[in-house]
Amino acid sequence: MPRTEEQLNKIRKDRKQKIKDTALEVFAAHGYESASISMIAKKAGVSKGLMYNYFESKEDLLGTIMMEGIDEMLPLIDPDNDGVLTKEEFVFLIDESFRIMKEKINYYRLYFSLMMQPSVMNLFADKLNEVAAPYIKIFVDYFEKKGSKKPMLEAIMVGALLDGIGFNYAFNPDTYPLDDVVELVKEKLV
Amino acid sequence: MPRTEEQLNKIRKDRKQKIKDTALEVFAAHGYESASISMIAKKAGVSKGLMYNYFESKEDLLGTIMMEGIDEMLPLIDPDNDGVLTKEEFVFLIDESFRIMKEKINYYRLYFSLMMQPSVMNLFADKLNEVAAPYIKIFVDYFEKKGSKKPMLEAIMVGALLDGIGFNYAFNPDTYPLDDVVELVKEKLV
C-alpha cells in the first residue's frame, strides 16, 4: 500500500528537520566554512544528493537555520508588553533569555562565529534587528521608567552585557558560571 | 653585488609586515577560512609564492598575527600593579582597553570570529590566558577592596560587559556609540 500524501509530508518534514539539526550541530562545532556537506549528510544519515532536495545550497541551508533560529527567539518578547515593564517582568525576560541561550547554545555559537563576516551577516541583518529592536525598546522603556537620564545608553550597555555573558558562556559552556552571573546581573539591574 | 645584510633585513621586515597587515585586514573582513592566500597576496601586491617565503603556511600566518596581537596587548596591564587598584587606575585601565580596541579593531574582529572554533583557539589558549588572567585578577582585587561579597563573580561580569561592548563595537564600528557606552560603564563601576 503506497504511503498517503500525509505520511510523505511527515517523512519530508522530519527529514528536513533532522538535516537542519545536524547541520546546526556541525556548523556550531567546526564553523560554517569548515563544515562540509558530506560531513553533515553522513551524520544525518542521508545521501549528499538528498541534501539538495531539501536545500538549494549550503548557503541556503545556513540561511534557513539562522532564520528559523531567529524566529524561535522572537516570541520570547512579551507580546502583550504595553511598554511598561514591571521589575518582575524584566527579571523574567532576562531569565528567559538565558534559559533559551542554554537550550539553543548551538545557535548562539553559530551566530557569534559568523557575526564578524559582513558578507554573511548582511543577509540576516533585517531579521536580527526584528529580534534586537524590541529588546532595546523594552530596556529603554524600563530605564526611562526608572528615571534614568540616558535610557538608550543604559539599554545599549545592558545589551552588551547580555551579549558578553552569552559569548563567554558559548565559548566555554562547561565551566562558565552562567547561573551565578545571571543572578548577579539581575541583582544589579533591578 | 649582493645587497647588504642590512638592506635585506629591511626588505624582509617591511614585506613581512605588509603581508601581516594585509592578512589581518582580509582575515578580519572575510573570516580566516574564507580568506584565501591569493586574495591576501593580490591585496598586498606580492605573488602567492612569496607568501611562503615569509610564512610556512596559512596557519602559520594566522598564528603569527594572533600571537603578535596578543603580545601587543600584554603591556597594557600595569606591570607595577601591586594588587591595590585605585579608582583612577581602574578607570585608566578601562580607557586604555577601549583605546586599544579602537586602534586594533581588526585584531578583535579576528579573535571574535575564531573564538567559537576550539580547534583554532586551543592553539592560542595559553597565550590568551596570559592576557586575560591579570585582568581578572585586577578586577577581583578591585572589587574585594570595594567590599564586594562576590568579587570573583563581579569580575566575571565586568569581563563579560567589556567583551560584550567590544563585540558589539567590532560588529558595527561605524555607528556604535562606543565612547558614550564606555563613559557610562565607568560611571556605573566606580
Added chain:
Amino acid sequence: MPRTEEQLNKIRKDRKQKIKDTALEVFAAHGYESASISMIAKKAGVSKGLMYNYFESKEDLLGTIMMEGIDEMLPLIDPDNDGVLTKEEFVFLIDESFRIMKEKINYYRLYFSLMMQPSVMNLFADKLNEVAAPYIKIFVDYFEKKGSKKPMLEAIMVGALLDGIGFNYAFNPDTYPLDDVVELVKEKLV
C-alpha cells in the same frame, strides 16, 4: 531510483581497477615523482577529483599498487614446498619468476625505480621481505642439498643474478634476449 549495491560495487571496482592500471603504467613510464595525478586522470579518462574518491592521496595510490603487486607475486612460491627442492621444481620456479616478470613488467619497473629511495621503500620493506625471504630460503635449501660449502652466499648470488636480469630486461624490454639468458641461467645452475 538509486543504483543497486551490486551495480555500485561493479562501478567502483571497475573504476578503481582502471585507475590503478593507468597509474601503474604512468608511474612505470615516468617515475613516481614525475607522474602527476592530472596525467593519470586524463589517461584514465576520469576527472582529477574522482581520483580522490578512490584513493586518499597519491601516496595511497602508489601504496595500493605496490602492495597488490607484491600480493600477486606471493602465490608464485610453491606453498607445498617441503624444503627439498628437486631440480625440476627449481627450474620451474625460475621459469615462473621470469614469466611473471614479463607479464608484470610495469610492476618491476616501478619497484626498481623506487628501490633507491629509502623513504619510500621503508613503507614496503616488510611486505617485500615476505616475498624475498621464501625465495632465499628455497635457494639456500637447494644449494645445501647440492652440497655447497656456502649455500647462503650462493643464494645471495643467484638472487643478484635474477635481479640483474630483471633490471636489464626492465630497462630495455624490447631488445633484451630474456628467454635465452634465462635458458643459460638454468643450464648453469642445475
Added chain:
Amino acid sequence: MPRTEEQLNKIRKDRKQKIKDTALEVFAAHGYESASISMIAKKAGVSKGLMYNYFESKEDLLGTIMMEGIDEMLPLIDPDNDGVLTKEEFVFLIDESFRIMKEKINYYRLYFSLMMQPSVMNLFADKLNEVAAPYIKIFVDYFEKKGSKKPMLEAIMVGALLDGIGFNYAFNPDTYPLDDVVELVKEKLV
C-alpha cells in the same frame, strides 16, 4: 690586491666541484625529482642564484654529474687490452669494478634510480653505451677464449650478475656482503 686570473679559476673550479659533489649526494639520497635546488645550494654553502652561474638548469646539473661519472668509469677498462684477457686480468677487472662501485656508490644509486625513466636515460644512452660496450666485448672475448658456445649470452649474463650485485649492494650498502659475493663470483667465473 685583486686575485689573479689563476686564483679565480681555481675558486671557480673548486666551487663547481663542491656543487656537483653535494648535488650527487642529495640526488642519491632523495632521488632527482625530490631533491630541490634550494636543498643542494644550502648544503653546498652557496646561494641559489650562484647555482645558475655554474649550471644552466637542474637538468644540466644532473647531466653534468652523470656524464662525468661515466667518464670516470671509462679508464677502468684496460686501454691496452688486446682482446686476449688472461684469467688474472679478468679477475682484476671484476675487482676494480666493485672497488669503484664502493667508492662511487652514490653514482650507482643515482643511475639505478633513473634508469627506468626513458625520458632521462635517453640523454645518456650513447655515453653509457661507451662504458658498457667494451665491458661486453671483453667478456665476449673472454668466454670465446674459454671455448664457450654462446659467448655473447654468457657475457650478457655476467653483465646482469654484476648489475644485480651492484643493485643489491646500492640498495643496502650497510649489510650486503659485497666482498664475499664478489669472491664467490670470481670463483665461479674463472
Added chain:
DNA sequence: GATGAATGAGAATTCATTCAT
C-alpha cells in the same frame, strides 16, 4: 524520490628559475 559517482573550480603549497641590487 534517493543515491553516490563524477565533475570542475579553486585552494594551499612547492620550486625551478630570474633579476635587481
Added chain:
DNA sequence: CATGAATGAATTCTCATTCAT
C-alpha cells in the same frame, strides 16, 4: 660575481554541486 627576494606555473588535494540510474 653573488645574493636571495620574487615570480608563476604546476602540483596535490577539497568540496559544493550535478546527474545518470
